[in-house]
Amino acid sequence: MIDVTLKLNKRERVLNALTGKDVDRPPVSNPTNVATVELMDYVNAPFPDACRDAELNARLALTGHTELGFDSIAPYFTIIQESSALGCEMQWEQKDNWPTVRMGNPIWKTSSDIKIPAGFLEHKDNVAITRSIHILREEVKNEVAILGKTMGPWTLAYHVFGVEPFLLMSIDDPAETRKILRKLKDITVLFGQAQIDAGADVLVLPDHATGDLVSGKYYDDFLLELHQELVDDLKVPLILHICGRTIDRMPSIAKSGMAAFHFDSKNLPVDAMEAVNNGINLVGNINNPETLYSKTTKEVREEVFRALDAGVQLIAPECAIPLKTKIENLLAIPDAVNEWVSNKFQS
């Protein structure tokens, strides 16, 4: 419920929304990256260094609060840190391109290959995140929500086994697939807990069992139980992130016990709200490639209003934004939320 008489800081606003408590306005959040080339230039913290160096990482992450006015900050800009620490071949790219895992050269073939390297949490690319969270906590105290991020077992499997081999395995040998996911879940917990220990308020858990790749039945068959266990393992609110079409699996996602589901613009907010039927909070779903990247602030505001009118509890871009997205379109998101609240509750 929205109670405009409440006096909440950003952190309280996000945590209240995620735990079903009243808020003074819906929070503006960033479960996935909102850093842009403009922001990298502004604080002199460019990709890929800002992904690998804690000081630069924290400096760039902080702009989500200081420059964009979002209610949360998120130092894990990509989805590849722990995969680098596991030994995957990486392509770190340049300032205006996204770092990625070379999934065409997977490091493992079977469940018996899965071994967490000694010193996994001390790997440079994991320390960049945990140390950054420490720095950010010092910086923002308890005023701004800090979102950590740990990859779910399905996404990790894409990175370490390759997307195509892993999806083929899911049909050829479902039992082996389940074994793999259960083993990879240990990595999810390990890195997630390290971020909680470092000071993260919330963990985002990307696990890309998207309708663009697999059926809704896959979520039930392979992931629901593991996600329920992760809720028990990681004692902070969890935000599940899955891109693409997900309406068909939202009723199951609502049973995961996670605090929120971060959903894509391919799913209409009203349809998503109906699908989850109050079983889980929704975060989303402002379109990136068209609206935020290439349209005007007017169209951004219209999308924010559409999500709010539908009852979406936290507003955010649908996924990691293109790095050349204009800042003015990102600034329009919190502006639009304030305008919507003002029109609805304070007229």
Next chain:
Amino acid sequence: MIKHEGLKEEFKYVTNPDEQEHIGGLFASGDMLMQEIAYNLITGQNDQVGILVKQALDEDYTANIVLDDGLIAGMAIVGVKFRDNIIFVPEVLISARAMKAGMEHIEPILSASGVKPIGTVIMGTVKGDLHDIGKNLCIMMLRGGGFSVHDLGVDTKPDDFIDAVMEHDAAIVGMSALLTTTMPNMGTTIEAFEDAGMREEVKIMVGGAPVTQEFADEMGADAYGANAVDCVQKAKDLSAAK
């Protein structure tokens, strides 16, 4: 006429009257061996498809007949089921694997026969994007549809697309992206063709999970392929328009 019981069940997923006529026509001969190949392809039985294709060639079926009435006919039903969300990528991948098992016997014969392709297509995932499943499915369908395809792989720079068009005298370029963060590189590549003075010489089609017709239009592409089946149709349309 479809006689194979399993294939009859699969054909029930084809509900569009035009597609029923087109795909049903591919099985018009009523040949049980071709229908057995199609059914095993749809259900992803790669070993069986390899065996059956070899058997057909040994029995003097032509490579073109096996390709059209067996493999492509089966893949047409796979395409419809994929487009209509009855099956998803893993199920398509096992069919693609089965198609490949059949093509291993057919390709050498087709290559030796000197049959000219419908057209030449350059395919690649855009710069910064390392995902290739969608692109690979499109390539397989394009080859099955009679196109010569040159695969540039993933993380393809604009200049690599341009060089490949020149090297292979290709009329069509297909670009794929899975990430919303890399989709703008489709526009960058199209601009590179403009800068090189080659935009009028090639037709450019785009696709990928987050790509839409609206985005394709904004980037200045000539066509948007919503899925692998659509990709082949768009390539045929672009070839006809050249």
